[in-house]
Amino acid sequence: IYLLLLFLDNTMTTTPQPIFGPDIPTIVWKKIYEREYGVQYSEVAVSLLATARYHFPKTSVAQVVVPGQGSNTIFYIDEVAWKQLVAALNKKYTVNTKNLQAYEKQFLLDGKNYLRAAKKIARKNLEHFSNKKLLSLFLDHQEKRAHYSVFAWTAFILNNYVAERASSIVARYVKKYKKEAQQQTILESLFHPKKRAAALDLQYKLEQYQGHVNEKQFTTLYAQFKWLACLDIHNTAWTKEQFREHITSFVPAPAKTILSCGTIMNELQPSQRDREYLQIAQRFVYIKDARDDIRRESVFYSGNLYRELGKRMNIAVEDVSYLQEEEIIDFLTHDTQIAPEIISQRKKGFILYLDAKKKIICLQGKDLPRALTMLNLVPRVALQQTITGVCASKGIAEGIVVIVRGVHDLDKVKKGNIMVAVSTHPDYVPAMRKAAAIVTDEGGITSHAGIVAREFGIPCIVGTTNATKVLHDGDKVQVDATKGTVKKLN
Numbered sequence: 001i002y003l004l005l006l007f008l009d010n011t012m013t014t015t016p017q018p019i020f021g022p023d024i025p026t027i028v029w030k031k032i033y034e035r036e037y038g039v040q041y042s043e044v045a046v047s048l049l050a051t052a053r054y055h056f057p058k059t060s061v062a063q064v065v066v067p068g069q070g071s072n073t074i075f076y077i078d079e080v081a082w083k084q085l086v087a088a089l090n091k092k093y094t095v096n097t098k099n100l101q102a103y104e105k106q107f108l109l110d111g112k113n114y115l116r117a118a119k120k121i122a123r124k125n126l127e128h129f130s131n132k133k134l135l136s137l138f139l140d141h142q143e144k145r146a147h148y149s150v151f152a153w154t155a156f157i158l159n160n161y162v163a164e165r166a167s168s169i170v171a172r173y174v175k176k177y178k179k180e181a182q183q184q185t186i187l188e189s190l191f192h193p194k195k196r197a198a199a200l201d202l203q204y205k206l207e208q209y210q211g212h213v214n215e216k217q218f219t220t221l222y223a224q225f226k227w228l229a230c231l232d233i234h235n236t237a238w239t240k241e242q243f244r245e246h247i248t249s250f251v252p253a254p255a256k257t258i259l260s261c262g263t264i265m266n267e268l269q270p271s272q273r274d275r276e277y278l279q280i281a282q283r284f285v286y287i288k289d290a291r292d293d294i295r296r297e298s299v300f301y302s303g304n305l306y307r308e309l310g311k312r313m314n315i316a317v318e319d320v321s322y323l324q325e326e327e328i329i330d331f332l333t334h335d336t337q338i339a340p341e342i343i344s345q346r347k348k349g350f351i352l353y354l355d356a357k358k359k360i361i362c363l364q365g366k367d368l369p370r371a372l373t374m375l376n377l378v379p380r381v382a383l384q385q386t387i388t389g390v391c392a393s394k395g396i397a398e399g400i401v402v403i404v405r406g407v408h409d410l411d412k413v414k415k416g417n418i419m420v421a422v423s424t425h426p427d428y429v430p431a432m433r434k435a436a437a438i439v440t441d442e443g444g445i446t447s448h449a450g451i452v453a454r455e456f457g458i459p460c461i462v463g464t465t466n467a468t469k470v471l472h473d474g475d476k477v478q479v480d481a482t483k484g485t486v487k488k489l490n
Helices: 002-012 021-026 039-051 079-093 097-122 131-176 180-190 198-208 215-229 240-248 261-268 272-301 303-313 317-322 325-334 340-348 367-374 407-412 426-434 448-456
Strands: 029-035 063-067 073-078 350-354 360-364 390-393 396-404 418-421 437-440 460-462 476-480 485-488
Touching: 029 079, 039 063, 039 073, 039 131, 039 317, 039 350, 039 360, 073 079, 079 097, 079 131, 097 131, 097 272, 097 303, 131 180, 131 261, 131 272, 131 303, 131 325, 180 261, 180 272, 198 215, 198 272, 198 426, 198 448, 215 240, 215 272, 215 426, 240 426, 261 272, 272 303, 272 448, 303 317, 303 325, 317 340, 340 360, 350 367, 360 367, 390 448, 396 407, 407 426, 418 426, 426 448, 437 448, 448 460
Parallel strands: 396 418, 418 437, 437 460
Antiparallel strands: 029 073, 063 073, 063 350, 350 360, 390 460, 396 476, 476 485
16 A cells, blocks of 8 residues: 555655655654754755765664754654664764774864864955855865764764763662662763853853953953854854843852762772773763854854855845755856745755755655655654653752743743753753753753753753643643653643
8 A cells, every 4th residue: 555655646746755765664763853953954964874984884864854843853763773873883982982082083173174164254255256266165164064063963973872871880880889869969970061061161151250240241251152042054143132131141050069080980889891981971971062062153153154145146144044055056056046935935844855866855845745744754643641751950840831942932931930842052041040940852961951950950851752742831830850750730
């Protein structure tokens, strides 16, 4: 029946078949992330996993990007391919400290090269560049972004795996030495960043000023951190007014017990192999956050290029985010224009996958329903109503739910609310400070939500998978971040 329907569908549409088409009946799709990414960044994620053999020891072609909640996009991958990919990456990069050191060295090198290239673009007067010269600049930018993006991808992929394995090691020794009462403190200390990424560094600097920032200090901080809001090309840097509001919501982080690595090792007495892996996990916390800092700052400085492209294509700069790389190249080479209605449709939702020739296919508009059916990704109503997850910051809180699916929902969060989000990012911090508790669909103990919540002493449960679907604005709930449960009270 499936093959007959697929044949009939093919006779009625020109929708290109995915490279993994024959395997669709047996694929179990695994959701990896849901973010407010545009077409350009999403196609990088799809293509690198299939083509960057120099970096990924196990590649995959069975991945798709489809519309998510609100303006979000969801990245899915074949579950079998995902497990093989994660295992291969762990073996190559995080099996011992020597491999991780080599990984971190290359990660920082490629990150600096990408950021340096972006800053160089920011200083150029592109108005007088010919299309040919602008194309050369664009391709160089894309190459450096791709070299860095493989590390951004790897750090994201390995983060939860490394944290979960380290947590299981801790749990084993905690049980052996009957230290259950110290388990959460040990975990929070182990995953406390030894080097501060930008969001925590801003918090640290505000604490040094005790929340009272004069105009000179404000100007310095604004210049240093305004790029934090640049998740993707279509996200602009904070204005001075927005940044002022951001730091006005400052609250000092509560005092907390952070055990040193030496103390943790003395408490647990792990084997040499386990000791080494716990050290790897602790170092990986910073790598995971630093990768996002480099990407956001580079997006900010590359804005000069995107603005010039938008000007020449007669579209808004944020609309450049919804163009494929190939479409930009075609414009600069042959002056091929993209129909405004296509961009408009993509902003409402798009689908990306690889065809038989490993070419990125982008669908939008009326093609979406048929493609979702073909891919076996038609949205289904969540039947599981129980909400459980990982305790990322201990505590218990009750309050009214506010669902945050993207940055446009942040203004809804008021003091004492329970903030329920798909995931959190640096631009969410002011809203997070107001929350009585934080619950996310995605993430693990070392996720942005977990790290920030621990810094502020806010109860936090992550990795629930379904909280934004089961809960609704206005629900009254109890968040028990000692048991990892969320319970409706009305």
